[in-house]
Amino acid sequence: MQNADLHMHTTASDGGYSPLELVTKCKEVGLEYIAITDHDTVGGVAEAIKEGEKHGITVISGIEFSTKEAGVSVHILGYGIDVTDAALLKMLQEQQQMRKKRMEEMVTKFAEQNIHIDEVEILKEADGGSIGRPHVAKVLVKMGIVKDVAEAFHLYLAEGKPCYVKKEREMTPLEALKWIEAAKGVAIVAHPVYYDLDDKIEEWVATGLLHGVEVYHRDHEDAVQKHYEQLVKRIEQKFDISLLRTGGSDFHHEDYGRVRQPLGETRIDNEFAIELLAKIQSRS
Incomplete structure (x- = not known):
C-alpha cells in the first residue's frame, strides 16, 4: 500500500495549513502514515499527533534542520525525536x-x-x-x-539577490546529526539531489549518526531515485549495515514548488514508514 508521506510542513514553519488542517486533508486523500517535518521547529508536532489519533493516521514526530556544508545548503531530517527535550527546545x-x-x-x-x-x-x-x-x-x-x-x-x-541576508550562524550537518542523536531521533539526509554530496553522505553514515537517505522525493525523477537506491546499497555493503530509505512530497501547500502538486500525489510504500517506526522504537 502506498499511503505514506514522510516529509510534510505546517504553519509551524512555512507550510500553508495548520497541523490540524493538514492531518484532516491527509485523511481525505487516504494517507495512513505521515511525518511532520517543519523547518527548525517542533511546534506543530503535538497538535498533529493528537489530530492523527482522531483520524486513525500515524503521525511521526519530526524536524528538518537547515544546515550548510562547504557553502552548500543541506537539510537533515530528524524523526521520532523527543519533542520535550529541554536542550533541543532551548537551541x-x-x-x-x-x-x-x-x-x-x-x-x-x-x-x-x-x-x-x-x-x-x-x-x-x-x-x-x-x-x-x-x-x-x-x-x-x-x-x-x-x-x-x-x-x-x-x-x-535568493542567495546573491539584493535583499538576501545570510544567517548569523549556519549549523553544520554534523551538528544537526548530533542534536538528533541527543534527542533519541533517527537522522535522514533530505532530498540529496539538491546537493551532489554522495561522498559526504557516506562520511556521515560512517559516524554512526546518519541512518538513511530520502531516496523518494517529489523532485527525484526515476533516474535520480535509482542513483540513490544504488548509493544506499553501496554504503550498506561497504559498512555491513542496514540503512533506511524514506521519502515524501515535501508538502507545504498545493501551489508550493516549481510545479503545482495536490496533497497525496507523491506518496511512498507503507513499508518505509513501518521500517522507520521500528528504528525509532529501537532507539527509545
Missing part, C-alpha cells in the same frame, strides 16, 4: 530569535530598494511559527510587488 528557541533578527535585516534591505514592508504583516504570515523567507515572499505577493513566491526569490530573496 530551537535561539534559532527562532536569529530568524526574527534576519527578517528585520531583510526589511531594511527592502527599504533601501524603496520597498517598504510592514514587519507585522510578515509575522502574520508566520502565524507564530518559524519565520522564513517564504513569509516575506508572500507579503510581497500581497503588496503586488511580485506575481508569486518564485518571483520574489528570483528577484530579491
Whole structure:
C-alpha cells in the first residue's frame, strides 16, 4: 500500500495549513502514515499527533534542520525525536530569535530598494511559527510587488539577490546529526539531489549518526531515485549495515514548488514508514 508521506510542513514553519488542517486533508486523500517535518521547529508536532489519533493516521514526530556544508545548503531530517527535550527546545528557541533578527535585516534591505514592508504583516504570515523567507515572499505577493513566491526569490530573496541576508550562524550537518542523536531521533539526509554530496553522505553514515537517505522525493525523477537506491546499497555493503530509505512530497501547500502538486500525489510504500517506526522504537 502506498499511503505514506514522510516529509510534510505546517504553519509551524512555512507550510500553508495548520497541523490540524493538514492531518484532516491527509485523511481525505487516504494517507495512513505521515511525518511532520517543519523547518527548525517542533511546534506543530503535538497538535498533529493528537489530530492523527482522531483520524486513525500515524503521525511521526519530526524536524528538518537547515544546515550548510562547504557553502552548500543541506537539510537533515530528524524523526521520532523527543519533542520535550529541554536542550533541543532551548537551541530551537535561539534559532527562532536569529530568524526574527534576519527578517528585520531583510526589511531594511527592502527599504533601501524603496520597498517598504510592514514587519507585522510578515509575522502574520508566520502565524507564530518559524519565520522564513517564504513569509516575506508572500507579503510581497500581497503588496503586488511580485506575481508569486518564485518571483520574489528570483528577484530579491535568493542567495546573491539584493535583499538576501545570510544567517548569523549556519549549523553544520554534523551538528544537526548530533542534536538528533541527543534527542533519541533517527537522522535522514533530505532530498540529496539538491546537493551532489554522495561522498559526504557516506562520511556521515560512517559516524554512526546518519541512518538513511530520502531516496523518494517529489523532485527525484526515476533516474535520480535509482542513483540513490544504488548509493544506499553501496554504503550498506561497504559498512555491513542496514540503512533506511524514506521519502515524501515535501508538502507545504498545493501551489508550493516549481510545479503545482495536490496533497497525496507523491506518496511512498507503507513499508518505509513501518521500517522507520521500528528504528525509532529501537532507539527509545
